Amino acid sequence: MSIIVDPVQESSFEKPDRSQLWYRRLLANQQFLLLLVTIAIFVFFAFNRHVFASAGEFGNNVTNFCTLVLLGVGETYVIATGGIDLSVGSTVSLSGVVGAIAMEHLAMHSELLVLSVGTVVCIGIGILVGVVNSALIHYARLVPFVATLVTWGAGAGMCLVLTGGAPIGQNSGAIALTVPKIWIFSYPALIIIAITFVAGLFLHLSRFGRFTFAVGSNAFAARAVGINVKRQVTSVYVLSGALAGITGMFVYMRLGSGAPTAGTGQELIAIAAVVIGGARLTGGSARLSGTVIAAWMITIVSSGLIFMNVSPNYNQVAVALLIATAATAQALRKSARQSS
Amino acid sequence: MTSNSTPLYEVRSVSKNYGNVVALRNVSMSVGAGEIVGLVGDNGAGKSTLVKILSGVYSPDSGELLVEGVPHVWKSPHEAMAAGVETLYQDSGLALDLTIGANVFLGREKVKKGFLGKLGFLDQKAMDQEAADDLERTGIAVHASKRTVGQLSGGQRQAVAIGRAVAWAQKVIILDEPTNHLGARQAGEVLSVMKAAKARGLGVIFISHTLPHVLEVTDRIIVLRLGSVVRNAPTSEFTAESLLGTITGLHVGTE
Numbered sequence: 001m002s003i004i005v006d007p008v009q010e011s012s013f014e015k016p017d018r019s020q021l022w023y024r025r026l027l028a029n030q031q032f033l034l035l036l037v038t039i040a041i042f043v044f045f046a047f048n049r050h051v052f053a054s055a056g057e058f059g060n061n062v063t064n065f066c067t068l069v070l071l072g073v074g075e076t077y078v079i080a081t082g083g084i085d086l087s088v089g090s091t092v093s094l095s096g097v098v099g100a101i102a103m104e105h106l107a108m109h110s111e112l113l114v115l116s117v118g119t120v121v122c123i124g125i126g127i128l129v130g131v132v133n134s135a136l137i138h139y140a141r142l143v144p145f146v147a148t149l150v151t152w153g154a155g156a157g158m159c160l161v162l163t164g165g166a167p168i169g170q171n172s173g174a175i176a177l178t179v180p181k182i183w184i185f186s187y188p189a190l191i192i193i194a195i196t197f198v199a200g201l202f203l204h205l206s207r208f209g210r211f212t213f214a215v216g217s218n219a220f221a222a223r224a225v226g227i228n229v230k231r232q233v234t235s236v237y238v239l240s241g242a243l244a245g246i247t248g249m250f251v252y253m254r255l256g257s258g259a260p261t262a263g264t265g266q267e268l269i270a271i272a273a274v275v276i277g278g279a280r281l282t283g284g285s286a287r288l289s290g291t292v293i294a295a296w297m298i299t300i301v302s303s304g305l306i307f308m309n310v311s312p313n314y315n316q317v318a319v320a321l322l323i324a325t326a327a328t329a330q331a332l333r334k335s336a337r338q339s340s
Numbered sequence: 341m342t343s344n345s346t347p348l349y350e351v352r353s354v355s356k357n358y359g360n361v362v363a364l365r366n367v368s369m370s371v372g373a374g375e376i377v378g379l380v381g382d383n384g385a386g387k388s389t390l391v392k393i394l395s396g397v398y399s400p401d402s403g404e405l406l407v408e409g410v411p412h413v414w415k416s417p418h419e420a421m422a423a424g425v426e427t428l429y430q431d432s433g434l435a436l437d438l439t440i441g442a443n444v445f446l447g448r449e450k451v452k453k454g455f456l457g458k459l460g461f462l463d464q465k466a467m468d469q470e471a472a473d474d475l476e477r478t479g480i481a482v483h484a485s486k487r488t489v490g491q492l493s494g495g496q497r498q499a500v501a502i503g504r505a506v507a508w509a510q511k512v513i514i515l516d517e518p519t520n521h522l523g524a525r526q527a528g529e530v531l532s533v534m535k536a537a538k539a540r541g542l543g544v545i546f547i548s549h550t551l552p553h554v555l556e557v558t559d560r561i562i563v564l565r566l567g568s569v570v571r572n573a574p575t576s577e578f579t580a581e582s583l584l585g586t587i588t589g590l591h592v593g594t595e
């Protein structure tokens with residue numbers, strides 16, 4: 001049997017990996033490092049303000065986390081294909097507003113029915129935005145950045161048109177549902193966490209996830225083996241839109257109304273979470289666990305700063321610092337790996 | 341020898357333009373079972389374009405493709421693969437961020453049994469194992485199917501791509517400059533892989549600029565120049581000089 005890949009060379013490739021100590025391997029794992037840093041940040045805040053470690057504050061953080069994490073999940077899928085979705089923040093607002101209008105019309109009915117219809121409407125709006133995004137990409141031939149910039153602007157504008165700038169509705173029953181019921185979790189929060197978990201399984205263990213990465217890694221190769229690249233790209237934008245719609249419903253419940261600016265700026269924080277989580281913006285490489293840890297990190301930094309009496313205006317500066325640190329660490333680790 | 345009358349895979353009068361560029365003009369060629377056909381020509385002669393038509397990446401502007409005498413129109417490369425035509429592309433058909441195992445099974449993933457499989461969950465273990473076996477059977481030893489292809493050397497990547505094509509090919513295997521990036525010894529191994537494929541009864545189309553390789557391994561040579569076939573003859577009719585002359589068109593002598 002002839003051998004092409006030189007076995008000697010091959011095993012010298014392997015050796016450093018095998019002989020590496022377990023803790024060195026862990027430290028080489030970006031998601032693990034991120035987790036360590038996040039725990040350190042938490043300990044720092046908790047040490048300075050003990051109430052930060054209380055169950056009540058944990059619950060608040062979980063709720064805040066739930067307004068972000070699904071956007072990060074959708075963005076992770078999109079970025080894995082080499083795209084970007086700038087529209088998710090607007091979609092949160094738009095779906096919340098349209099959902100609120102629908103729910104106002106149904107106000108006479110049972111709360112369960114009202115909220116169910118609201119959820120369906122929100123997800124529907126999100127899917128619609130995703131379909132428009134992929135139509136702009138495939139038929140108008142816009143690059144994802146421009147396509148989703150268009151829907152970002154259109155969505156934000158529609159929110160103002162529909163509301164005249166004021167929030168719609170006043171649903172205290174919805175607000176009550178976002179209060180923690182099981183330890184630090186509300187029911188909607190549990191649903192969002194479950195969705196996140198399932199999305200992670202699908203991204204990393206299923207054919208759908210495999211195709212997502214293949215498209216982002218080498219679209220030509222993906223097409224050549226029969227992967228429907230267009231359909232895959234469409235699916236991830238629709239998924240991202242749908243998750244933004246669910247987030248829109250959650251934010252509506254939290255506020256008890258559909259606010260035209262409910263999701264403003266969230267797209268950048270979601271993208272930040274994906275980048276801090278270790279994904280490559282050019283596609284082909286991402287870890288959902290990284291995105292989730294980063295979303296939690298951003299959440300506790302934002303609330304921790306408030307506890308430390310730092311003006312909330314510094315929030316974005318802090319997120320910017322996190323991005324810079326994460327990106328630099330990534331670049332340094334990469335160059336260290338290449339030179340070793 | 342088995343099918344003198346109907347070739348395994350044939351193209352008839354295929355033409356292809358890219359805008360104003362005429363890449364192929366009325367090209368006809370064929371490959372039989374157990375035959376290695378060399379496709380040679382200068383840079384830009386149209387070899388890769390012909391490959392992409394044969395593999396279903398492009399559809400020709402005019403002309404016909406026939407598999408065992410039956411006309412086929414490929415709507416996608418997948419259809420050509422399903423019909424038994426495997427292709428190694430010059431501009432790598434591998435996804436560098438995916439593992440070796442994932443690349444070998446790309447587009448043909450194995451899923452788990454039962455409900456999880458219906459949801460599309462992958463049987464990665466089985467694929468890694470089979471990928472390693474497949475590659476080894478074609479003469480390529482790659483131990484760690486779990487490494488991403490991006491972590492391999494250029495030659496190792498090429499080996500994986502060749503192994504994938506050979507492992508899946510049912511009828512025809514098209515190799516566009518497979519010895520690129522390879523050292524002399526590994527290039528020799530690729531030639532043996534081709535001979536083994538021929539022995540299995542596959543039709544092999546071999547594109548290369550390394551003329552000694554072409555002369556060594558092929559049964560027949562087709563010379564493309566500026567998108568047209570200028571010579572299609574058994575390898576025994578060529579010498580190194582006459583082949584080079586035919587390719588460049590600077591050849592004077594034979595009529």
Ligand SMILES: Nc1ncnc2c1ncn2[C@@H]1O[C@H](COP(=O)(O)OP(=O)(O)OP(=O)(O)O)[C@@H](O)[C@H]1O
Nearest residue numbers: 358361363381382383384385386387388389390430
């Ligand atoms: N996608 C494309 N768009 C436009 N023109 C193209 C494209 N691909 C190839 N061509 C042109 O078609 C002609 C044939 O190219 P092709 O790649 O088939 O040549 P080749 O014989 O494979 O060359 P090489 O030996 O350099 O690989 C060239 O003139 C090339 O510039």
Ligand SMILES: [Mg+2]
Nearest residue numbers: 387388389430
């Ligand atoms: Mg070529």
